[in-house]
Amino acid sequence: xxxxxxxxxxxxxxxxxxxxxxxxxxxxxxxxxxxxxxxxxxxxxxxxxxxxxxxxxxxxxxxxxxxxxxxxxxxxxxxxxxxxxxxxxxxxxxxxxxxxxxxxxxxxxxxxxxxxxxxxxxxxxxxxxxxxxxxxxxxxxxxxxxxxxxxxxxxxxxxxxxxxxxxxxxxxxxxxxxxxxxxxxxxxxxxxxxxxxxxxxxxxxxxxxxxxxxxxxxxxxxxxxxxxxxxxxxxxxxxxxxxxxxxxxxxxxxxxxxxxxxx
Numbered sequence: 001x002x003x004x005x006x007x008x009x010x011x012x013x014x015x016x017x018x019x020x021x022x023x024x025x026x027x028x029x030x031x032x033x034x035x036x037x038x039x040x041x042x043x044x045x046x047x048x049x050x051x052x053x054x055x056x057x058x059x060x061x062x063x064x065x066x067x068x069x070x071x072x073x074x075x076x077x078x079x080x081x082x083x084x085x086x087x088x089x090x091x092x093x094x095x096x097x098x099x100x101x102x103x104x105x106x107x108x109x110x111x112x113x114x115x116x117x118x119x120x121x122x123x124x125x126x127x128x129x130x131x132x133x134x135x136x137x138x139x140x141x142x143x144x145x146x147x148x149x150x151x152x153x154x155x156x157x158x159x160x161x162x163x164x165x166x167x168x169x170x171x172x173x174x175x176x177x178x179x180x181x182x183x184x185x186x187x188x189x190x191x192x193x194x195x196x197x198x199x200x201x202x203x204x205x206x207x208x209x210x211x212x213x214x215x216x217x218x219x220x221x222x223x224x225x226x227x228x229x230x231x232x233x234x235x236x237x238x239x240x241x242x243x244x245x246x247x248x249x250x251x252x253x254x255x256x257x258x259x260x261x262x263x
Contacts, residue, residue: 009039010050014057014210018217021061022068023175024224028237033153034112034244037105047104048096052203054154055186055193057214062183064218072176074169078184080139081146081163085185088147093192096152102251108153109248116242118158119234132166139163150185151192 013035020029036050096104132138142163150156160181164174193199224233 003043006039006043009042010036011210011213013039014054014213015217015220017054017057017061018064018214018219019221019224020217021065021179021214022218022221022225023065024221024228024233028234030112030115030155030157031237031241031244033155034108034241034248037108038244038247041105046101047108048101048198049203049206051096051104051152051154052193052198052200053207053210055189055199056204056207057211058154059183059186059190060211060214061218062179062186064215065179066183069172069176069179072172073180074167074173074177075180077134077139077164077177077181080134080136081143081160081181082184082188083136084140084143084145085147085150086143086188088144088149089151089185089189089192090147091144092148092151093196093198095148096198097196104152105248105251108155109245109250111149111153111155112241112245112248115155115158116238116245118161119238132168134163134167146185147188151189154186156182156185 013032016028016032016035020032033050033054036054037047040050040053041047099107142159146156146159149159160178164177164181167174169177190199
């Protein structure tokens with residue numbers, strides 16, 4: 001049985017899936033994997049358990065997002081990104097199987113910290129003249145990196161952003177294209193995760209337990225889009241992602257920390 005803090009924190013992480021898929025807090029989804037690794041780790045589960053539990057929930061969130069943004073995308077980006085993504089996922093599932101639990105936690109932590117640093121400098125990175133025309137020369141390596149980082153931490157957001165943002169799309173088209181790309185990436189991972197035993201009967205049952213929080217998160221995200229300042233919310237998110245990443249890198253035990261704080 002998981003402790004109460006495992007259920008509480010994992011529930012928060014899953015809720016973030018729905019909020020992010022509703023288009024609020026673009027970086028919020030990046031917090032889901034680190035926080036769930038910490039939560040399930042406090043309950044004695046390895047990082048791969050959190051990664052496997054989250055994938056079907058992410059696919060469910062993608063379905064809600066696809067409905068909302070249907071047809072509002074530039075699907076030619078799939079042609080440039082997906083071939084490399086398949087290769088990246090193949091590499092990622094082989095690597096994740098060879099890493100120790102500590103190594104996987106550190107990799108997820110590094111991806112989380114890198115994400116925050118990327119958000120701090122991305123405006124300067126993309127301050128270029130003209131729009132970028134997508135092509136295979138850039139798309140293949142971006143796709144490979146997308147597949148690897150998505151396999152380890154469902155954390156390919158920065159890589160996909162680096163490919164999409166310079167195209168200077170309208171915001172709604174950019175969001176729809178991101179949704180389309182991640183929906184494909186997540187479904188590509190599914191058979192590999194099943195084959196490698198990352199998704200198991202236990203992870204599926206655990207995911208089913210948390211599933212109702214996904215549509216609740218989508219509804220909450222739509223409401224927050226109308227009522228809340230995304231700028232300040234994202235600042236809090238980036239701090240949380242950074243702290244979660246540092247904790248995964250340092251190897252601190254969340255359960256021990258929370259128990260000690262309560263006592």
